[in-house]
Amino acid sequence: MAPASVFDGVLATDQYQLTMAQLYFEEGLADRTAQFDYFFRSNPDYGTHQAGYCITAGLDWLLGWMEHVRFGERDLQILRDQATGGGGRRFSAGFLDWLGEHGDFSAVEVDAVAEGRVVHPNVPVAIVRGPLAMAQILETAFLNRLNYPTLVATKASRVKEAARGRPVLEFGMRRGPETGVHAGGRGALIGGADATSNLALATANGIDAKGTHAHSMVQVFMALGIGELEAFRRFARLYPDECTLLVDTIDVLDSGVPNAVTVFKELATAGHRPAGIRIDSGDLAHLAIRSAALLDEAGFGDVPIVLSSDLDELVIWQILSQIDTEAVRYGLDPAGVVGRMVFGVGTRLITSHGDPALGGVYKLVAVQDAAGDWLPAIKVSEDVAKVAVPGAKQVYRLYSGDGLATADLIAVAGEYPFTADTVDLFHPHREVNRRLATADITKVEELLGAVFRNGRRVDPTPTLAQLRQRQERDLEQLHPGVRRLVNPHIYHVSLTAAMKQRQRELVRAALDSAV
């Protein structure tokens, strides 16, 4: 295994970024300013259900990486050693010298939507301007470090939505993608998970890691002939103030819960408050109701019940729906049972079950000519109407009288189209528009801001609490139809008239040149 730093460094990129960068260098274009936009074209689609929005995640770690990496001597040596099929050196001394001198991200500027915000398809989530060669090399890092965390943050937000606000614990380390679980777990915490079992991740974020015991703990004491009750008792003795007991090693209702109740009574007598039970198999909703009844009976009506085992947003939805209808059969108030639920969500959160990749792209939008004017870049083989518009941009989020976000409007930077009585909103790809009375817009918010300048993050690293606040505030301001777990409404993303005009000109020029 090579030194870990090869994976942490600037060579964590696709090879072709380097071959292209060298071509730009040879053509005298390496320092020419270029613009790339990062965005995605559609929300995750999980097959039977689909997301109506995304939660951005990964930005601060990406920018932190950009602050620290550069082409150092070891990286240059690795490139120097690359031989072509013809036997020569793939990278020239001239290019490597240039990389040694200019091979960092200090000349790259990034504007972006803040991490933890609700974002929508086709809106530029980040705009990168900088020397063509280094901005090109950055592509892989942008895609690698934003797509996956955003995907998991989005799934976490949906899981939290299904959980009706009850606590969600991220348990994905064991079946997640090796070291990717840290960025994925952080995405989950940003998007809606309340805590994680990942000790390294919790430590890095200054939060308390969650976890009590596994079946193996009970099995050890059973193997030794000591049994489940005594295993629970010893665990409780050591952790009297955070005693959550896993009750399904033998049988939830016949053994686990009765033994937990015995131990909880002993804890209560000694002045401690039992922390909960956890059920990891079986008909979870049914077992939760029956366990709640047993706990109620024993005077532990406030003890939480943690459920785990292949949960995702639909499974949690099903579980809570089942509790809604089934609890009364056991003489319980459904709201009371729901109100004590906690969800441990692992595999299906960390892998974004149903749609394991976000299709985020990092598109070359324009490159400057020798005089510093922007020349738009076009991929003619695509639907020309989908062409990204070059130049500085701003995204306005418009809010209406009910306090809800009503549309995201992509504008030319500096443009403020809200002074007239009405504002025209143009569909990003089609020639349709609608008109909005300015009086109906109660708030206009700029989404894009400078996040990386002069090789440094503009803002200090946000705390997890701050990121979660952004996410919670944005979700409160999102229409319930867009938040819906199945068949969500489509949120409006539009262009201003000025932006639409630029797009039209660009499309016309593209069609002309393609003839």
Add this chain to the structure above:
Amino acid sequence: MAPASVFDGVLATDQYQLTMAQLYFEEGLADRTAQFDYFFRSNPDYGTHQAGYCITAGLDWLLGWMEHVRFGERDLQILRDQATGGGGRRFSAGFLDWLGEHGDFSAVEVDAVAEGRVVHPNVPVAIVRGPLAMAQILETAFLNRLNYPTLVATKASRVKEAARGRPVLEFGMRRGPETGVHAGGRGALIGGADATSNLALATANGIDAKGTHAHSMVQVFMALGIGELEAFRRFARLYPDECTLLVDTIDVLDSGVPNAVTVFKELATAGHRPAGIRIDSGDLAHLAIRSAALLDEAGFGDVPIVLSSDLDELVIWQILSQIDTEAVRYGLDPAGVVGRMVFGVGTRLITSHGDPALGGVYKLVAVQDAAGDWLPAIKVSEDVAKVAVPGAKQVYRLYSGDGLATADLIAVAGEYPFTADTVDLFHPHREVNRRLATADITKVEELLGAVFRNGRRVDPTPTLAQLRQRQERDLEQLHPGVRRLVNPHIYHVSLTAAMKQRQRELVRAALDSAV
């Protein structure tokens, strides 16, 4: 962002491993030898298709991690700082002292199936024996570092199968799971991918990274008014011996391929051999056929055609089937077209599209009593017949006269049941058996071997070439029905009579004690 080393170190585990370890310490059990088995219960199921086998991956990196990590002062301080809900310290000074002294994996022994081998459900892929506390803490690392690479290796093997042996390039970095792409990419290389675009991963493995250029390169030259042909020409001038041109920025047949042909002719005149074209959008099979015809016409019948864009095993299968039937319509020999295909496989390989997690488990099998005798551990709530059998084991792979592997046989260590005329093979979970004539077994191979002793890997790190050889040899020896991409045959995994006897006794004891 916390120091990367928190994520690389021993705290990259689930919190509850530590709370359990402390309980074992307090109960005087931390040093008691325990056995955990790592295995999976079913092959990946992608929904419409399913794997008939898995390829193991991740072992060497896992063992390398075990060699280097231990609880150091910084880790202990992090644990020392953890406070309980009640305000006290979660971890005692005594336990932390013990961890400081015994908190490494030097006393843990691992036997395993070699990395890169074909493996099957229910067969122990690794067996861990060591002090209960440290073997327990190891659980998360085992699952995190073996499940995902094995999953991707398995997918890669299927992709290679679908590709009829044509080259497969791993392109997954951009939409894969952040830093997990390195372990995933390595899994892909072990399982069947011939090369990767991931420069860091290629460097770490001493292989050449693959990649030429993206659409953005052509777009830059188009934006500058220079155009596609001249972009190709300049690229070819810089990389005359590895000139693969991406031909779909404008239009594959009307622009890309004709321009590529022009440049290839110039290259050929100068004595260079063009490396290929790449098509990344559209009806790939159709465009490949038409492009092949154009290349043939121009005298470049041997130039490879690289296809990319959301490929997986079924898409590649479809593409090659379409070539089989459609090529003749354009006067081409289908085998000739197929024989020049190369596949760039990204998102769907690195995410194991359709089944994004391997359900590998790390099960406590037994713990020793004070006298050193094994006490089996059982989770009664599971199907008792699925209980894992404690004690040292060996797995024999049996080969038949046609040179194919016919069954994996889980035996008691030291047992060699092939001396009689017949050998009984028992179903792992059901009370059925079949009898095999020993004369029909042409080879018996031991699958489990010592891989970690005294804190060190037993064998040197295998090269990628060695790992791929293992994989290729195993696949050659696997029945075509088991290799089948859809509805594969089930490979036989059996227990020996002695192992079955142990399992029966265990189940009986479990049922008795559960009464």
